[in-house]
Amino acid sequence: MMNLHTVKTLAYKEWLEIWRDRVYFSMAFIFPVVMMLVLGFGLSFDVEKMPFVIVDYDNSDESREYSYKFTSSRYFDYKGHARSTKETETLVAKADIRFVLVIPPEFSQKIKRGQRAQIQALIDGMFTYRASMVSGYLAAINGHYNAQLMRSWAMKNSGMTEHEVQAMLSPVSLETRYLYNNELKSIWSTGTGLIILVMLVSPAMLAALGVVREKETGSIFNIYASTVSRAEFITGKLLPYVLISYINISILCLLALWIFEAPFKGELSLLLVANLFYVASAAAIGILVSTFVKSQAAAALISMLGTMIPGIMYSGLMMPVESMSAEAVVEAHAFPAMYQLEIIWGAFLKGQGWSELWFNILILFGFVLLFWSLAILRFHKRVDE
Amino acid sequence: MSILWWRRIFALTQKELLQFSRDLILVLATLYFFTGEVFIGGKGVSFDLINAPMGYMDHDQSLSSREWLNKLRQPYFDMKGQVTDEKQAQYLLDEGLLLGVLDIPENFERNLLNGVSTSIGFQLDASNVILGNLADSYVGLANAHSNQEWMLSRLKVVSPDQMQVPAIEARQIILYNPDGKSSWFMSISEMMTVLSMLSLFLTAAILVKEKERGTIEQLSIAPLTPFQILLPKILAVQMILLSGIAMSLFLIVIPVFEVPFQGEYWLFFLVSAVYIYAMSGLGIFIATISKNLAQVMIVSILLIMPIVLLSGAFTPPEAMPEWEQPLIQLSPLYYYINMGFGIILKGNDLSLIWQDLLSLFAIGSVLFLFGIWLFHRQFER
Structure with missing residues (x-):
């Protein structure tokens, strides 16, 4: 079937070609590292320092005390006062600020009389996740202030001790323990998660150009006319890219540990095996794409967009698979990225090993076999019309 | 030209x-x-919390504990049911089958009735930060809501408007995309x-x-x-x-x-x-x-x-x-x-x-x- 010696020769030839194009060779290693660093520091889901302005129609001690709760919060970035709501309209429209806190005229009088006062928060709903986080922070700050108001009111009027008042106001407190990511630091999750994105795009792209390069220089005709079988050709093409990508993914894992300071709690052997199958399946996607299309532009476009969009959107990196719609769930399962993300997060953050994740390894291996055999089937040793 | x-x-x-x-x-x-x-x-x-799978360890098995758990409802949460012990909870969280597990202590109802503060444990899978943030915020809001209801029922007040207590009501208006x-x-x-x-x-x-x-x-x-x-x-x-x-x-x-x-x-x-x-x-x-x-x-x-x-x-x-x-x-x-x-x-x-x-x-x-x-x-x- 497959002559191992032929495969070795082909792989060596491919390796030499990569090695001799120095721009290409150095980019192959620089590219993943640069990507990882730029995105790791840039992509963050911590919603902080949201710029806002206050419209204070009351201008009293009470309203200032209430405003202070917001201006001193690290989630908000106080940009000043505006005289009227009208003034703030353009600021929100131009996205200079994300929300407006409006305190109405009778605010302090109502509170002194022991009535309910209303404030208004105008939130920019353009970015929905940001809007819902701002709305959550706002409710929390407001709730905290209310509890404080109530406490002093109840102590004054009913003569209860502070302890009794506390028990009446908030009988149940919630003690949340953040597992796997103690401080809810997004850099741990995104830092390690980015490995799967970068190492899906870069091997696919490098490998897609492997076949394209042969077509470009015309050297593919040598292959057409030779005794090399289709399986030998595809395998020989694939191996150097798997090697380069395996070195890259190992570097990225170390970067996650050193630069992003992510913990590693799981089994190392699991990660090493998973990494190999993952980069092999990604490189096989690239080879598969290059056999499908005639023009180089199309090959490049499809392997670039075809891996980047599923890698960002349907891997579980940006949003959990459970929250996806039915169509997106199908797209997520049809790609190796989701399984590898479970392995990476499991091994780094959750301390998992073979017993929990062996099935994912099996699936990744299945993807390698699938893409590899599809590429062999698709590759024809014939000059296309 | x-x-x-x-x-x-x-x-x-x-x-x-x-x-x-x-x-x-x-x-x-x-x-x-x-x-x-x-x-x-x-x-x-979507960046919404939809049907997040949740489990609970209800050591109290009382009316109050069930009422509290009922606050976590769809579409945000999907209650998968009782988890037998700490070990199983750990397993389900590790496997990613549950996003969070709530732990209601014994004597939960008795403490409430006696006016003693009590706490509920909440273990949350925070490896996905978006989901962690949202789940944390929603469970917190549900608890605040439940606390408020409890206090009102203790004070025998039917609606908050009747109460002569100072309070601030934050009316939020989401501009441009009201339904988020x-x-x-x-x-x-x-x-x-x-x-x-x-x-x-x-x-x-x-x-x-x-x-x-x-x-x-x-x-x-x-x-x-x-x-x-x-x-x-x-x-x-x-x-x-x-x-x-x-x-x-x-x-x-x-x-x-x-x-x-x-x-x-x-x-x-x-x-x-x-x-x-x-x-x-x-x-x-x-x-x-x-x-x-x-x-x-x-x-x-x-x-x-x-x-x-x-x-x-x-x-x-x-x-x-x-x-x-x-x-x-x-x-x-x-x-x-x-x-x-x-x-x-x-x-x-x-x-x-x-x-x-x-x-x-x-x-x-x-x-x-x-x-x-x-x-x-x-x-x-």
Whole structure:
């Protein structure tokens, strides 16, 4: 079937070609590292320092005390006062600020009389996740202030001790323990998660150009006319890219540990095996794409967009698979990225090993076999019309 | 600029469009990205907590504990039922089968009735930060709500309005997207992402193709200036991509996701055209420094990923580290997202966006002129 010696020769030839194009060779290693660093520091889901302005129609001690709760919060970035709501309209429209806190005229009088006062928060709903986080922070700050108001009111009027008042106001407190990511630091999750994105795009792209390069220089005709079988050709093409990508993914894992300071709690052997199958399946996607299309532009476009969009959107990196719609769930399962993300997060953050994740390894291996055999089937040793 | 000058431009633009239309797979891929991908993006990806699987260890088994658990309801949470012990909870969380486990202690009800403070333990899988943040915030709100109800029932008050207690009611108004539909945000930003990638890539690919086939030599001896060679390519890319945007808007974004288009259509297309101009300037730059398509691809991705992810669509620019703030100002997509969303959802007109538009045009012109200069230089070699 497959002559191992032929495969070795082909792989060596491919390796030499990569090695001799120095721009290409150095980019192959620089590219993943640069990507990882730029995105790791840039992509963050911590919603902080949201710029806002206050419209204070009351201008009293009470309203200032209430405003202070917001201006001193690290989630908000106080940009000043505006005289009227009208003034703030353009600021929100131009996205200079994300929300407006409006305190109405009778605010302090109502509170002194022991009535309910209303404030208004105008939130920019353009970015929905940001809007819902701002709305959550706002409710929390407001709730905290209310509890404080109530406490002093109840102590004054009913003569209860502070302890009794506390028990009446908030009988149940919630003690949340953040597992796997103690401080809810997004850099741990995104830092390690980015490995799967970068190492899906870069091997696919490098490998897609492997076949394209042969077509470009015309050297593919040598292959057409030779005794090399289709399986030998595809395998020989694939191996150097798997090697380069395996070195890259190992570097990225170390970067996650050193630069992003992510913990590693799981089994190392699991990660090493998973990494190999993952980069092999990604490189096989690239080879598969290059056999499908005639023009180089199309090959490049499809392997670039075809891996980047599923890698960002349907891997579980940006949003959990459970929250996806039915169509997106199908797209997520049809790609190796989701399984590898479970392995990476499991091994780094959750301390998992073979017993929990062996099935994912099996699936990744299945993807390698699938893409590899599809590429062999698709590759024809014939000059296309 | 004589009639002949324009006729040459016209003929060359026609040639580019014809060449594009003959590459069937490229045409199909472009069609798919502007329609299918935008559809799946808007439909599938949302930043909401939907049916998050939750478990509980109810050591009290009382009316109060059940009432408390009932506060966590769909659509946010999906209660999967009782977890027997700590070990099983750990297992289910590790496997990712549950997002969180609530632990209600014994004597929960008795403590409540005796006025003794008590606490509920909440273990939360925070490996996905978005989900962790949202689940934390929703469970916290549910607990606050339950506390308030309990206090009111202790004070025998039916509705909070009757109570002579000072309190502040925060009325939140979400502007522009009152129901907080993430499909609006996602479909529009997916459309913009697709446009960014294609405007950069198509321009660079069209140029490098001429180089690879050697047809660039023919162009260089033709009576054409470098500008005359480049302009038709840019025009062709503009036409292809503006039709793509129109398709996205009128076939997917507006009819399927019911996004209300508040602003003016012409302004949105003008802004898009300026954006394509800026990105194609970058495309020319990439094509001139690359020898083959392999290098084009690597350089494009190296540039496109930061442009997309640092544009402010996914991470709020305010929350980025200090040293990245100035970089955001250089990303053409940052301006396009601000203006595009402003026009579509906020109904902004030219008077509100002209500064952004000028900045984008300036960035585009610098890139474009630099691209032409490099392109010119390569002929002189």
